[in-house]
Amino acid sequence: MTKSYLSLELIDKSFERGNVRTEVLKQVSLSVDKGEFISIIGHSGCGKSTLLNIVAGLTQATTGVVLLDGRVADEPGPDRAVVFQNHSLLPWLTVYENVRLGVDKVFGSTKSKAERHEWTMRNLELVQMAHAGDKRPSEVSGGMKQRVGIARALAMEPKVLLLDEPFGALDALTRAHLQDQVMQIHAELGNTVLMITHDVDEAVLLSDRIVMMTNGPSARIGEILAVPLARPRRRIELAADRTYLKCREAVLKFLYERHRFVEAAE
Amino acid sequence: MSVTNLKLKDQPASRPAAPVIAFTRSVKQAGSRPLLARLAAGAANVAPLIVTLSLILIAWQIICSAPDSSLPSPTRVLEESWELIAHPFYVGQGVDQGLFWHIAASLQRVAIGYALAAVVGIALGALVGQSQLAMRGLDPIFQVLRTVPPLAWLPLSLAAFQDGTPSAIFVIFITAIWPIIINTAVGIRNIPQDYQNVAKVLRLNAFEYFGKIMLPAAAPYIFTGLRIGIGLSWLAIVAAEMLIGGVGIGFFIWDAWNSSLISDIIVALIYVGIVGFFLDRLIALVGRVVTRGTATA
Numbered sequence: 001m002t003k004s005y006l007s008l009e010l011i012d013k014s015f016e017r018g019n020v021r022t023e024v025l026k027q028v029s030l031s032v033d034k035g036e037f038i039s040i041i042g043h044s045g046c047g048k049s050t051l052l053n054i055v056a057g058l059t060q061a062t063t064g065v066v067l068l069d070g071r072v073a074d075e076p077g078p079d080r081a082v083v084f085q086n087h088s089l090l091p092w093l094t095v096y097e098n099v100r101l102g103v104d105k106v107f108g109s110t111k112s113k114a115e116r117h118e119w120t121m122r123n124l125e126l127v128q129m130a131h132a133g134d135k136r137p138s139e140v141s142g143g144m145k146q147r148v149g150i151a152r153a154l155a156m157e158p159k160v161l162l163l164d165e166p167f168g169a170l171d172a173l174t175r176a177h178l179q180d181q182v183m184q185i186h187a188e189l190g191n192t193v194l195m196i197t198h199d200v201d202e203a204v205l206l207s208d209r210i211v212m213m214t215n216g217p218s219a220r221i222g223e224i225l226a227v228p229l230a231r232p233r234r235r236i237e238l239a240a241d242r243t244y245l246k247c248r249e250a251v252l253k254f255l256y257e258r259h260r261f262v263e264a265a266e
Numbered sequence: 267m268s269v270t271n272l273k274l275k276d277q278p279a280s281r282p283a284a285p286v287i288a289f290t291r292s293v294k295q296a297g298s299r300p301l302l303a304r305l306a307a308g309a310a311n312v313a314p315l316i317v318t319l320s321l322i323l324i325a326w327q328i329i330c331s332a333p334d335s336s337l338p339s340p341t342r343v344l345e346e347s348w349e350l351i352a353h354p355f356y357v358g359q360g361v362d363q364g365l366f367w368h369i370a371a372s373l374q375r376v377a378i379g380y381a382l383a384a385v386v387g388i389a390l391g392a393l394v395g396q397s398q399l400a401m402r403g404l405d406p407i408f409q410v411l412r413t414v415p416p417l418a419w420l421p422l423s424l425a426a427f428q429d430g431t432p433s434a435i436f437v438i439f440i441t442a443i444w445p446i447i448i449n450t451a452v453g454i455r456n457i458p459q460d461y462q463n464v465a466k467v468l469r470l471n472a473f474e475y476f477g478k479i480m481l482p483a484a485a486p487y488i489f490t491g492l493r494i495g496i497g498l499s500w501l502a503i504v505a506a507e508m509l510i511g512g513v514g515i516g517f518f519i520w521d522a523w524n525s526s527l528i529s530d531i532i533v534a535l536i537y538v539g540i541v542g543f544f545l546d547r548l549i550a551l552v553g554r555v556v557t558r559g560t561a562t563a
Binding site for chain 1: 460461463464466467468469470474478479482483485557558
C-alpha cells in the first residue's frame with residue numbers, strides 16, 4: 001500500500017436502477033499527503049460530489065477502498081468531517097449548540113465540560129462567530145451559517161476536512177472573505193483538506209494540487225495540476241502573478257477545451 | 267456580515283447615529299400614543315366579532331320568541347338556567363354539580379387518555395416512519411382501524427374494563443392516537459437527508475439520533491398530529507360520557523335532555539365549545555414554543 005496519509009485506491013462507483021447501470025466513477029486513485037490542500041474540479045454531474053461522499057463514508061464505493069492514516073475508511077465518522085454545501089446546521093439548535101453537539105460527541109470522554117465549552121468557543125472564534133453563539137441558524141446570514149458549518153467540522157479535529165462546494169451558494173464578496181478565512185485556518189492548523197469546487201479561481205487560490213475530473217458518465221481523474229505558489233497567498237498580488245495565471249489557464253483549458261461540458265450525453 | 271463591516275469601516279461615525287434617532291422616536295411613541303392606538307387596534311380586532319355575535323343573538327331571539335317555540339330564546343336561556351350560569355363551582359350530591367366540576371371531570375379523562383395516546387402515538391409513529399418493515403406491517407392496520415368511529419369502541423372497552431371511566435379513557439386514547447401516529451410517521455419520513463448525514467458523520471447512536479435529530483426535526487408534524495388529536499378527543503369524550511354516565515359534561519347534557527332542560531343544554535354546549543377552543547389553542551401554543559426556530563430551516 002502507499003505511504004500517503006489519505007489514499008483513494010481504484011474507486012469505481014456505479015448506480016443501478018432496474019436493469020440500467022450507470023457508471024459514475026471509474027478507476028479513481030489519488031494520494032494526499034498530510035497537510036495538503038486538494039481541490040477537485042469538474043463540470044456538474046461529473047461525480048465529484050459522489051467521490052467526496054465516498055471519502056466521507058456516506059456513499060459506498062462499488063469497488064476500491066479509501067485508506068486514511070493506514071486504515072480502511074468505509075463508514076462515516078468525525079475523523080472525516082464534512083462541510084456541506086448547504087451548511088446543514090440543525091435549525092432547532094443555536095450556533096453554539098450546533099458546534100457543541102460535535103464537540104460533545106467527539107470529546108465527551110476525553111475532555112471535561114469546561115474544556116469542551118472552551119473548545120467550542122475557540123472554534124467559533126476561529127471563524128469569527130463567537131459573538132453570535134446564542135443565535136439560531138435562521139437568524140444569521142448565509143456566509144455566517146457556512147462559517148459555523150466550518151467551525152463544527154474543525155471542532156471535531158478531523159484527520160481530513162471535506163468541503164463540498166462550501167462557498168457555492170454565497171455571493172462573490174462573502175465567498176472571497178470565506179476563502180481567505182479558510183486559507184488562514186489552513187495555515188494555522190495545517191489540516192488536510194479535500195475540497196469540491198467548480199470555481200477555477202478558488203481552486204488555484206486555495207490548493208496545493210488541483211484534481212481535474214473528466215466528464216461523466218464513467219468520470220475519472222483527467223489531470224492533476226500542482227500549484228507551486230508560495231503561501232501565504234494574497235489574492236490581489238496573485239491577480240497579476242505569472243504562475244497563478246498559468247495554473248488558471250491550465251485548468252481553464254482542461255475544462256473548456258479538452259473536456260467541454262456536453263449536455264445530454266445519453 | 268463581516269464583509270459589509272469591512273466595507274463600512276471608513277465611515278463608522280454615521281452608523282451609531284441612526285439607531286439612536288430611531289430609538290428616541292420609539293420611546294416618544296411609547297409615552298404618548300400607544301394607549302389610544304392600542305385600544306383602537308384592539309377595538310378593530312374585536313368589533314367584527316361583537317357585531318356578528320349580536321346579529322346571531324338577535325336572529326335567535328326573533329326566531330325562538332314565539333311562546334310555543336320548541337327551543338328557548340337567549341333571554342329564556344338566561345332566565346331558566348341562571349342558577350347554572352351563576353354557580354359554576356356549586357357542589358351538590360352525586361351528579362348534581364356545578365358546570366366547572368363536570369368540565370373538570372371530562373378534562374381529567376381527556377388528559378389521561380390523550381397523554382397515553384401522545385406517548386404511544388409518537389413512539390409508534392417513529393417506528394413506522396423509521397422502518398420500512400414496520401411501515402409495511404403496521405400501516406395498513408392503522409389505516410383500517412382509524413376509520414372506526416370512536417363510539418364503536420365503547421361497547422368493546424366496556425366489556426374489557428367492566429367500568430365506565432377506564433372505558434371512556436380508552437375511547438379517548440383510541441380516537442386521538444391515529445392522527446398522532448400518522449403525522450409523526452410522515453414527519454420522520456421527511457427528515458432531510460442533510461440532517462441524517464450530519465448524524466452519520468457525528469456517529470450519533472440510535473438514542474441520540476432519536477432525541478437530537480428525529481424528534482426536533484419531526485416536531486412540527488408531530489404537533490399537527492397532537493392538535494388534531496386533542497380536537498378529536500374532546501369530540502369523543504362528550505359522546506362517550508353520554509353513554510357511561512357519572513360526573514362529566516357529556517352525561518350532564520344527556521341528563522339535561524332527559525329532564526327536558528333545554529336551556530341547560532345550550533349553556534353546556536357553549537362551555538364545551540369554549541373549552542375545546544382553548545384546548546386547541548393550548549396545544550398550538552405548546553407547539554409554537556417547542557418548535558421555535560424549526561419553521562425556517
